[in-house]
Amino acid sequence: MDTRDSTADTLQTFRALADSTRLRLLAAIVDRPRCGQDLAAELGIAAPTVSHHLKVLGRARLLSETRQPPYVFYQLDLVALQRAVKAVSTPQRVRELAPPASVDAETRDVLRNFFDGPRLRSIPAQRRKKEIVFEELLRRLPRRREYAEAELNRFLEVHHPDFCTIRRELIMGRYMQRDAGVYRLAERGRAVVDA
Amino acid sequence: MDTRDSTADTLQTFRALADSTRLRLLAAIVDRPRCGQDLAAELGIAAPTVSHHLKVLGRARLLSETRQPPYVFYQLDLVALQRAVKAVSTPQRVRELAPPASVDAETRDVLRNFFDGPRLRSIPAQRRKKEIVFEELLRRLPRRREYAEAELNRFLEVHHPDFCTIRRELIMGRYMQRDAGVYRLAERGRAVVDA
DNA sequence: CACCGGATTTGACGATCATCGAATCGACTG
DNA sequence: CAGTCGATTCGATGATCGTCAAATCCGGTG
Helix, strand or coil: CCCCCHHHHHHHHHHHHCCHHHHHHHHHHCCCCEEHHHHHHHHCCCHHHHHHHHHHHHHCCCEEEEEECCEEEEEECHHHHHHHHHHHCCHHHHHHCCHHHHCCHHHHHHHHHHEECCEECCCCCCHHHHHHHHHHHHHHCCCCCCEEHHHHHHHHHHHCCCHHHHHHHHHHCCCEEEECCEEEECCCCCCCCCC | CCCCCHHHHHHHHHHHHCCHHHHHHHHHCCCCCEEHHHHHHHHCCCHHHHHHHHHHHHHCCCEEEEEECCEEEEEECHHHHHHHHHHHCCHHHHHHCCCCCCCCHHHHHHHHHHEECCEECCCCCCHHHHHHHHHHHHHHCCCCCCEEHHHHHHHHHHHCCCHHHHHHHHHHCCCEEEECCEEEECCCCCCCCCC
16 A cells, blocks of 8 residues: 555655765675675674664664574565665655644634644634644744753744643643653654554 | 756755644645745744744755845755756665775676675676675675674575575685684685675 | 573664755846 | 844754673573
């Protein structure tokens, strides 16, 4: 099926491809499988470094491995690579990369009604609309592992003067968690990639 | 011309694509041009941040801009994106990412003819080809000071069912030495990769 | 069982990078 | 010429990431 979470998946793929050492690894395993020690020797890097990069490539589903104790042979999954790269092959696919551009009619209307550029005209009362608006807010929130309250306020203030209410609702709606004065994004369905 | 340094170019492209904010930017400008301020507002980020990312995308040649003072409108160059991304669509292109030392045409042909991924299609009869293939086999052999016969068999079996013949030929061709049931690599010039 | 060797994890360090506020640039307008 | 507004540059800050040494894990072997 090609209806995977294209946003997170695509980003992960490009990130995996955005390092020169990993590109060299791919080039090394493109036709013949290699074990870790050999790769380390050929690229002139340490074994842990190889292991690290192979894990990154593996998470992006760019390689297959066959275990033959005590060796593990890695090989490039070129089909997966091609599939991943198709994610940016058409305007439609590119548009899907950013959630705001691929929303259904309802979401689009709600967002247009409640947002005026960066600013939120008002906080929706209806549950459904509130959900849409808050998810959009989180989408605009810069990604951090954790946020100090002042920091979070500063972000929210950009969108609405009553940032305190929004902050409270984010917690109540379980979009974020508060722990010892520190805020974190909730672990919602990030369609995590490992199968 | 397409004889540009494909390695550095490819890396730059993937790096440009390896950031969620930049993917969102691309999605925003995929069909209609936008000016910087609008982009900043829609994505909920600061103008300098937009400028920074646009510069990165520009260096990767992924967008075109039309100046209309005081605005600058940016638009995604989808053709350039597709072209850039094709750099990893075939085994050949991937291989080009990291030139493996340097193999002459003959060696490359022989290897392509006799190897099918990890497996050896057949054992060459001609002396010259046998030499090339065996050297490749040894290159794939994990480095050890010495190998037990069972161990060596297990490795060779991955490449060809008739591992006994290959093992025997390795000895006869003086690629390896057998001593008290233990196998060792011969001390030949390994065209070593380490610099 | 202890041992061996390849693969992986852990922890630390340095480099790179995304982000934003403040300052600056640049082109048009009154 | 001064004023305006969008775009850009600069500098600082915090986070991420690549790298490697040391420690650990884990099959298979003697």
